Amino acid sequence: MSKKIRREKASxxxxxxxxxxxxxxxxxxxxxxxSRFATPVTDGLAMTIMAPFQRVFSWVGxxxxxxxxxxxxxxxxxxxxxxxxxxxxxxxxxxxxxSEYASENQRLRNLLGYKQASIQFDLVAASVIGRExxxxxxxxxxxxxxxxxxxxxxxxxxxxxxxxxxMEAGVNSxxxxxxxxxxxSVGTLIQRPESRVAGIVxxxxxxxxxxRMVNIPKDSDVQVEDxxxxxxxxxxxxxxxxxxxxxxxxxxxxxxxxYGVIDTSVDFQKLEDVAVIVASREAPPEPIQPPQQTxxxxxxxxxxxxxxxxxxxxIQDAQQQQLQxxxxxxxxxxxxxxxxxx
Amino acid sequence: xxxxxxxxxxxxxxxxxxxSLLTFVSYNGFSANxxxxxxxxxxxxxxxxxxxxxxxxxxxxxxxxxxxxxxxATFSYMTIGLIFGRFSVNLFREQSLLPVISSIPALAIxxxxxxxxLFMLDRPIDVAKFIRQDFWPAAIxxxxxxYPVHRLILALNEFSxxxx
Numbered sequence: 001m002s003k004k005i006r007r008e009k010a011s012x013x014x015x016x017x018x019x020x021x022x023x024x025x026x027x028x029x030x031x032x033x034x035s036r037f038a039t040p041v042t043d044g045l046a047m048t049i050m051a052p053f054q055r056v057f058s059w060v061g062x063x064x065x066x067x068x069x070x071x072x073x074x075x076x077x078x079x080x081x082x083x084x085x086x087x088x089x090x091x092x093x094x095x096x097x098x099s100e101y102a103s104e105n106q107r108l109r110n111l112l113g114y115k116q117a118s119i120q121f122d123l124v125a126a127s128v129i130g131r132e133x134x135x136x137x138x139x140x141x142x143x144x145x146x147x148x149x150x151x152x153x154x155x156x157x158x159x160x161x162x163x164x165x166x167m168e169a170g171v172n173s174x175x176x177x178x179x180x181x182x183x184x185s186v187g188t189l190i191q192r193p194e195s196r197v198a199g200i201v202x203x204x205x206x207x208x209x210x211x212r213m214v215n216i217p218k219d220s221d222v223q224v225e226d227x228x229x230x231x232x233x234x235x236x237x238x239x240x241x242x243x244x245x246x247x248x249x250x251x252x253x254x255x256x257x258x259y260g261v262i263d264t265s266v267d268f269q270k271l272e273d274v275a276v277i278v279a280s281r282e283a284p285p286e287p288i289q290p291p292q293q294t295x296x297x298x299x300x301x302x303x304x305x306x307x308x309x310x311x312x313x314x315i316q317d318a319q320q321q322q323l324q325x326x327x328x329x330x331x332x333x334x335x336x337x338x339x340x341x342x
Numbered sequence: 343x344x345x346x347x348x349x350x351x352x353x354x355x356x357x358x359x360x361x362s363l364l365t366f367v368s369y370n371g372f373s374a375n376x377x378x379x380x381x382x383x384x385x386x387x388x389x390x391x392x393x394x395x396x397x398x399x400x401x402x403x404x405x406x407x408x409x410x411x412x413x414x415a416t417f418s419y420m421t422i423g424l425i426f427g428r429f430s431v432n433l434f435r436e437q438s439l440l441p442v443i444s445s446i447p448a449l450a451i452x453x454x455x456x457x458x459x460l461f462m463l464d465r466p467i468d469v470a471k472f473i474r475q476d477f478w479p480a481a482i483x484x485x486x487x488x489y490p491v492h493r494l495i496l497a498l499n500e501f502s503x504x505x506x
Contacts, residue, residue: 029412
């Protein structure tokens, strides 16, 4: 019984102590908040004890953070690397497309320049869309047909020279037989004014890249480096289209004739854009250029022309006056001011 | 004496860990409160008297080093030690689920006491915003650390019993 009373007393003491501690702590909060209660010694002691541990853990934390940052950075680098690789691939593709466009642009510019320069021809621009695999470089397909005005036997050119002729015109595409096809024959002549030797250019089945100019008399004036142009004979090819230049001359087996090997001006392996001559006419005469003047005695041709014109006018007026005086020509009636002549 | 030193060392180490390493894993300035977890576990395992005492010591350590208002953490941890120590009577010692789950109400009580004091000291905070934005991340951190801390306390408690 006494033990129980003693235990209850101890328990009551504990409760009282607990309440006392609670109230004390509770009050200390308010005192501390109003700066009326401070424990500098305790604080200093606690901080002195804690500081080394905190320093160690802080160092560990900073090392872990460093590792974490490094890992994050590596993962970012990996991601960044992946993105950059994708970007490089896209840019490479774009660069390729841009190069393709630039190349196409250059080709079309050249063709347009040729079209504008060749005012005697009506040209229809076309793209090469295929080649016959059986005769790899002899027949090509273009994306223009009869609806574009293309017909059989029309000449096909580039700004570099003659390509061939339309072998078979479809509705929206055509087959073009190239100059280098063994079945092709083009009437040509040597462009050099002293020569003007005529011949026929035909494909060489043994050497497809170099057609031959055949039927040249043995004693004719044909030299290496001579330019070969179409002669206009036969009516398929207009006159004056560049075919190529003579790079070699050989005698025919018969002995009476010789032939020239031609390096074509058109690169048939790189044929992409061509133009079909749908109509041709005589080229207008070149404007007369003033003759070359001796240095130191130059005169202005326009001024001379004006003076000449004025002198001619004076002569005409004098002749007219003489005729009027002689009575061969009636004088012009005087116009009344403000009244229009009937 | 050695046992008391062991408990004191644990308290100091956990507090150092809480105020240094765990601050690197914080959300809006709130990191895991190891002292609170220790107090809850000690209260569950050793009853309300020792829980209150442990809370008192833990709070005193915190107030003495980094406490903004001296006594605030002490009062809070003491209260938590007292409350959760009351449940220890009907708790199986080896069971860890209840102390782990209790880390959330313990945190809620701790914050409630702190906010109550701040309110009484005329420094009110936006409670709704605090609950919405800060409480849950802190609670998740608590619950993640609650199990290892409880197992640690359980082991130390067993070790203390064996040495006695």
